[in-house]
Amino acid sequence: MSGPVIYWRDRILAFTPGESVAHALTRAGIAAFGPGPVGVPRAVFCGIGQCQMCLVQIDGRTVEACLTLCRDGLRVGPEQEINHD
Amino acid sequence: MDDLGRYDAIVLGAGVIGASTAWHLVQAGLSVALVDAEGPAAAASGASDGAVSVASKKPGPLARLATASLLYTRNLAADGPLMHGYHPRPTYIFGSGPAEGAAIDALIAKLDALGDAVRLRRDGAADLLPGTGASVERLVELTGEGHMPGYVAVAGYLRDPRIVKIWPARVRGLEETDAGVIVDLGTRRLHASRVIAALGVSTTTLFPQMPVIPRAGQLFVTDRGAPGALPGALTSAAYLLAKTTDMTALPRPPVVIDPLSTGQYLIGSTREDHADPGRVDFATLQKLMTRAAETWPALRNRRVIRAFAGVRAAVSDGLPIVGLAPGSTRVTLATGFEGDGICLSAVIGREVARMAADEAPTPALSGDLAALAPTRFTALQEGAA
Amino acid sequence: MTKAQVLVVGAGLAGVGAAVELARAGQPVLVADRAPRAGGAIHRQPLPGRAAISSHAARWDRLIAEAQALPIDWAFETKFAGLDHTGTALLSGATNRLMRPAALVLALGAREAVRPRTGWTLPNVTTAGALQIELKTQGLAPQGRVLLAGNGPLLIAVAAQMTRLGNPPVAIVESAAPFAHPLHSLALPLSYLREAAGYMATLIRARVPILTRAEVVAIRAEGTALSVRVETPKGPRVFTVDRVGLHDGIRKNDGGVTACAAVPVLALGDCAEVLGARAALASGRAGGIALARALTNGTPRETVPSTTLVRERAAQQRLARIYAHDAMARLADLPGGTVICRCEGGTLDDLRALGPTPRVRELRLLGRFGMGPCQGRSCGEWVARASADDPGLPPPDTPLGRARWPLAPIAIADLIAATSDTGAAPLPSEGT
Secondary structure, eight states: OOSOEEEETTEEEEOOTTOBHHHHHHHTTOOOOOOOTTSOOOOOSSSSSSSOOSEEEETTEEEETTTOBOOTTEEEEEHHHHOOO | OEEEEEEEEEEEOOSHHHHHHHHHHHHTTOOEEEEOSSOTTOSGGGGOOOEEOSTTSOTTHHHHHHHHHHHHHHHHHHHSTTTTTOEEOOEEEEEOHHHHHHHHHHHHHHHHHTOSSSEEEEEEOGGGSTTOOTTOOEEEEEESOEEOOHHHHHHHHHTOTTEEEEOSOOOOEEEEOSSOEEEEOSSEEEEEEEEEEOOGGGHHHHOTTSOEEEEEEEEEEEOOOOTTSSOSOEEEHHHHHHTTSOGGGOSSOOOEEEEOTTSOEEEEOOOBSOOOTTOOOHHHHHHHHHHHHHHSGGGGGOEEEEEEEEEEEEETTSSOEEEEOTTOSSEEEEEOOTTOHHHHHHHHHHHHHHHHTTOOOOGGGHHHHHTTOTHHHHHHHHHHO | OOOOOEEEEOOSHHHHHHHHHHHHTTOOEEEEOSSSSSOTTTTOOOOTTSOOOOTTHHHHHHHHHHHHTSOEEEEOSEEEEEEOTTSOEEEEESSOEEEOOSEEEEOOOOEEOOOOOBTTTSTTEEEHHHHHHHHHHHSSOOOSOEEEEESSTHHHHHHHHHHHTTOOOSEEEESSOGGGOHHHHHTSOHHHHHHHHHHHHHHHHTTOOEEOSOEEEEEEEETTEEEEEEEETTEEEEEEESEEEEEOOEEOOOTTOOOOSSSOEEEOGGGTSOOOHHHHHHHHHHHHHHHHHHHHHOOOOOOOOOHHHHHHHHHHHHHHHHTOOOHHHHHHHSOTTOEEETTTTEEHHHHHTTOSSOOHHHHHHTTOTTOSTTTTTTTHHHHHHHHSSSTTSOOOSSTTSSOOSOSSOEEHHHHHHOEEOSOOOSSOOTTO
16 A cells, blocks of 8 residues: 555555544444443444544544544554553 | 421431431331432532542541541441442552652551551552552552442442432421421421431531531543552542642642542542532643643543532531531531541441430540530630620 | 634534634634534535535635635634633643633534434444535445434435435435425425425435335344344334434534633524524624624624524424424333443433432432433433433433533543643642
């Protein structure tokens, strides 16, 4: 892949500049963003940062995938897997 | 107006003190109604951090009563109403700079004098607890204390079906006669031989002569994460000082970092003289959180999802009010715990129930309970007149 | 000292409309929005190089050209956490700042309501609004087999937009019977009829089935697909699809900002009253003019009664009648294990376990409803209705307790990094 990419687990995903992490994952067929802390799976729901369902981990921090823009080289993972603090 | 029921005792206020008192009264075989304007744990008890801590109590009667209550809470948690409410956990007190260091030394001396219910386990620096930030110069670990969220304790006591629960019902007035006390709820009246008023910040609506004032503390809750990383609350020595020192004169922000069973953190807190649970401000949040994240750096990756102020019922002289209301033979007050009610509730509920049944207090506690008598304010007023 | 900025939260029609009028009147303005670009929900802008889908692009182009000619500051990818009692606002995200605005304009847009259903928490089940955002941003229809379900005119609009982009939805499942009210419909403003007729023509041409008085009763995951059970007046049907878009109307959205004596607060556009795009722009402009006048002359902040607002209000009331149906019966019929509160995983059974008509404190502390990161903004309506004596009554404005900041979770690292121009010092700073 020559253009900018983000990483989801072991996958490399191309994105269009200005695209949200949620949309890049959705286009790649990734809808399940991992388990949530209470049994409700993490996934896009409202798409505008209101519902707090699409949380993922980026650089150790919990962020809304729908509000976070892709940057080249960004490593994105499920909220729960990486959150061992 | 409907006359609705006669009880041996009516407890006003379904916070942790009222719930414990009601539970102890029904164990003694009395018929009990518990009345609240809102519902269970609607005020300070529902907004508390839940620390069952002797370390945070002022030396003297409060610290001694807290020690007795801690031991009794462990019993009630072994096979009683607090079985799912109380969990033992270590307590960490931290500080930086000379003023906080001196406060920690004073704490150790206080605990020594109180016997071995709470013991100093380790005294060192940040490396004593993995995950603590390097900015922490002094860190001590105490054992013997525990955690009990106020609303969980209330729910535990209220599980006894013999307690008649009446809410939402606001008490309009009390009328004391030779035969008993009439509790006026506006549309209906209740009768009882004895009334226990555990009204917290609402005390002055029925007892305006009692110097109970609201004292708010800002609290901030983070999102969930992996639980268990921090085994017990991390309390700054400045927070201990805040009980006796003006906010602006503290050496550092008075931070408490309390890990919750949900994997969230509860971060506090201030002491401010007002009663508005919505009064929280970003400047305080930023200052408390800056110190909190320096102390426990994992917080840097968390988010604050909720902010509110818990409103404690404080008393002008810094001691709770427990005993017969001035001029009354049937109405007992139990209020003004200023955030210490969670820890004290077990023993206070038991002792107030004894008072209401005309039994003598537990001998070892009688002196310290006498120091809490409401008559100390009437004596002052008479002396001043 | 420079004059304090008016903080406008939301860069949609209402927010930019207000900012334009404020800036024109000489007020310094800062517009903050979570999104990377101005546009809001209605005029959500496409990625660079993609085609715009918005049906009234010219209206937005004019407005944004006006804004760009004026001295307005912008803070995108930035969340507004709230306004505290001292008059301090917190912005976090790309801009991290504690500020004391001269006034606060809330132009947050509406909130999309989605009634709980069996399986509504599965991945690939989103709001219809989320599908529309995706479509507008990408300039492409969401891919795969898509079912749209729920209640309200947005379903038709999204379906038509998808159809025009080459992927018509498998079906629209509408709870109400909107076509059974021709007289109500004809009384709508011409602009509504024209837009609706355009959408309908597209859907009819593409033979998109519209099932009315129909209801999605369960969604199940089947491999990577979703199996959707639908009840219709003619009997049950099952659709196998890749994605489901749910939508049960839109609601106003001004909770979470408490009254503040120190700073004037003005809610404009759909967040104050759901009246749609035309009204949002009119409300934004009128609010901006009135606020600028109040800040300059100290004259009372009176918004001019606008004929646009009156007309749109009547139209929205008609639309509500056209789309009326008994949502509450459906809520009561849900299996007890259905999740009501998505944040904390609270189910209908958890709610019922609190007994009849639980108090707010019990809902929160024992049921944990409203205790998650969305603070009950999504579930409050349904928790209130499902636990009320009379579920037919409209739920209270704040069913899970008083409004509180933060409006959105605050990243602690951002908070610590926030600069402050407020000068407040109620507590000692670290190390002083």
